[in-house]
Amino acid sequence: MQPIVQCKNLTHYYGKRCIYENLNFEIPKGRILGLLGKNGTGKTTTINILNGYLKPRSGECLMFGENSSNLSPETKQKVGLLIEGHVQYPFMNIHEIEKYYSAFYPQWKKEAYWELMKLLKIDPKQKLSQMSCGQKSQVALGLILAQDPELLILDDFSMGLDPGYRVLFVDYLSEYARAEGKTVFVTSHIIQDMERLIDDCMIMDYGSILFQKPVAELLQSFKRFRFSGNGQIFEDIKQVIHPVTIKGNTEFYSFEKKDELARILTYTGFNPTDIKEESLSLEEAFIGLTGKY
Amino acid sequence: MEKALLYKEWKKTRLFTLGIAAVGIILLGYIMLKMGRSFRMVGMEHLWDVVVNRKQFLFRSLKYFPIAAALCLGMAQYFPEVIQKRIKLSLHLPLPERKVILLMYGYGLGILLGIYLLQLVGLLVFSTINFPYEFTSSTLKTIAPWYMAGIITYLFVAMVCLEPVWKRRAFNGLLGIAIVYLFFLSDVPSAYQPVLYILLVTLIAVFPFGFLSVQRFKEGTQD
Numbered sequence: 001m002q003p004i005v006q007c008k009n010l011t012h013y014y015g016k017r018c019i020y021e022n023l024n025f026e027i028p029k030g031r032i033l034g035l036l037g038k039n040g041t042g043k044t045t046t047i048n049i050l051n052g053y054l055k056p057r058s059g060e061c062l063m064f065g066e067n068s069s070n071l072s073p074e075t076k077q078k079v080g081l082l083i084e085g086h087v088q089y090p091f092m093n094i095h096e097i098e099k100y101y102s103a104f105y106p107q108w109k110k111e112a113y114w115e116l117m118k119l120l121k122i123d124p125k126q127k128l129s130q131m132s133c134g135q136k137s138q139v140a141l142g143l144i145l146a147q148d149p150e151l152l153i154l155d156d157f158s159m160g161l162d163p164g165y166r167v168l169f170v171d172y173l174s175e176y177a178r179a180e181g182k183t184v185f186v187t188s189h190i191i192q193d194m195e196r197l198i199d200d201c202m203i204m205d206y207g208s209i210l211f212q213k214p215v216a217e218l219l220q221s222f223k224r225f226r227f228s229g230n231g232q233i234f235e236d237i238k239q240v241i242h243p244v245t246i247k248g249n250t251e252f253y254s255f256e257k258k259d260e261l262a263r264i265l266t267y268t269g270f271n272p273t274d275i276k277e278e279s280l281s282l283e284e285a286f287i288g289l290t291g292k293y
Numbered sequence: 294m295e296k297a298l299l300y301k302e303w304k305k306t307r308l309f310t311l312g313i314a315a316v317g318i319i320l321l322g323y324i325m326l327k328m329g330r331s332f333r334m335v336g337m338e339h340l341w342d343v344v345v346n347r348k349q350f351l352f353r354s355l356k357y358f359p360i361a362a363a364l365c366l367g368m369a370q371y372f373p374e375v376i377q378k379r380i381k382l383s384l385h386l387p388l389p390e391r392k393v394i395l396l397m398y399g400y401g402l403g404i405l406l407g408i409y410l411l412q413l414v415g416l417l418v419f420s421t422i423n424f425p426y427e428f429t430s431s432t433l434k435t436i437a438p439w440y441m442a443g444i445i446t447y448l449f450v451a452m453v454c455l456e457p458v459w460k461r462r463a464f465n466g467l468l469g470i471a472i473v474y475l476f477f478l479s480d481v482p483s484a485y486q487p488v489l490y491i492l493l494v495t496l497i498a499v500f501p502f503g504f505l506s507v508q509r510f511k512e513g514t515q516d
Contacts, residue, residue: 053384073386
């Protein structure tokens with residue numbers, strides 16, 4: 001089956017600063033893919049390229065088989081876009097904005113929008129400019145749900161939201177996407193929210209993709225290890241990721257199993273006896289892969 | 294779809310549109326009252342002397358209204374699109390991007406031309422009733438560059454607002470001011486008559502400039 005999104009050999013620079021080189025990834029139909037990365041690793045850049053708001057230095061992105069720099073109206077109709085900060089028109093109220101967007105999408109499902117609006121305690125004539133960030137996020141989400149697109153692209157959906165609205169957003173989106181078999185591409189800097197939402201994760205570091213696999217596979221294979229002693233000597237062992245020693249206690253991360261790791265460490269002349277293996281949350285795994293700094 | 298896009302433009306600019314129209318009508322009323330007072334106080338012969346021998350223009354109060362109106366309407370229409378890069382929302386609509394921009398242009402120019410037309414019709418009726426044909430014809434030729442400057446101002450406001458790079462924005466703004474200045478070099482009645490067609494060509498040449506800004510925005514050009 002052809003993937004919904006295909007990015008091939010994407011390279012982009014801002015001036016002389018390299019964002020990434022030869023980035024390749026795909027989003028299969030019906031999957032929820034989360035793009036995780038520290039600030040400045042190119043998450044929004046990727047979303048801008050995908051939506052045709054940025055021309056990459058080289059390479060191309062295809063959405064539904066069309067080059068993203070020149071999407072046809074038919075393809076745009078299939079893509080729901082949430083811009084960072086839940087940007088919408090502040091001079092409209094919830095009735096006006098629903099009426100406005102409904103004219104562009106023949107499959108418009110206004111019930112989906114109004115169901116979500118009922119949860120907001122707002123005056124129907126209240127303009128978006130007078131709403132809180134959380135309320136605006138629900139309006140933006142409601143509009144995307146009513147559009148009923150095949151692909152949803154959400155850029156940093158948790159930005160500015162309090163925990164209640166973040167949970168509401170994730171629950172609604174997750175339930176909708178899974179029930180309707182939608183494909184979702186999402187970024188967020190709050191990884192706890194992503195863990196509850198996404199099927200697959202793509203972790204970006206400066207200049208490249210570190211990891212792209214199902215979240216379950218990451219959490220099953222990637223562990224943290226702790227022991228008493230100095231772990232500085234591990235820095236040359238490729239299976240040991242980001243070792244840090246603080247006050248004689250060392251922690252590091254690895255995709256290797258504990259036994260295999262013990263064998264490798266013994267082979268290098270180091271024989272820690274008290275290695276403890278710990279399972280990780282997605283946020284901890286993210287920090288383990290990208291480092292704390 | 295087109296109707297919905299025009300509805301959005303109306304929602305965004307209606308207060309400014311109504312305000313500009315009201316100011317235009319009030320300004321016209323002020324000119325008429327001022328003229329009527331002059332008719333009574335100094336007589337038509339004196340006014341005729343002022344127009345013919347001293348080459349003074351009686352409707353000079355209108356001079357900067359067209360560009361002020363264009364500036365206000367352009368800012369009201371395009372500035373909200375620049376904040377948080379909201380223009381992305383319009384460009385993501387399932388319509389060809391060129392059509393979206395053309396509709397936005399069309400809305401603004403339509404409103405502006407409507408207000409200008411309202412004012413011009415009032416002025417022409419007043420002039421035709423009180424002055425001979427030659428005077429009315431000269432009035433039209435005198436004010437035409439001011440209204441053309443208004444349309445050019447609107448096009449430049451769109452271009453400057455939609456431009457993503459500040460340096461280029463400043464350059465475009467200065468270019469706009471320089472071009473608009475060319476339309477205000479002389480107050481002498483009918484001074485621009487021989488070059489009116491050049492002004493018209495300038496106006497048409499400026500029309501596609503805004504598309505260049507949108508193209509640069511689409512390519513992600515940054516400071």
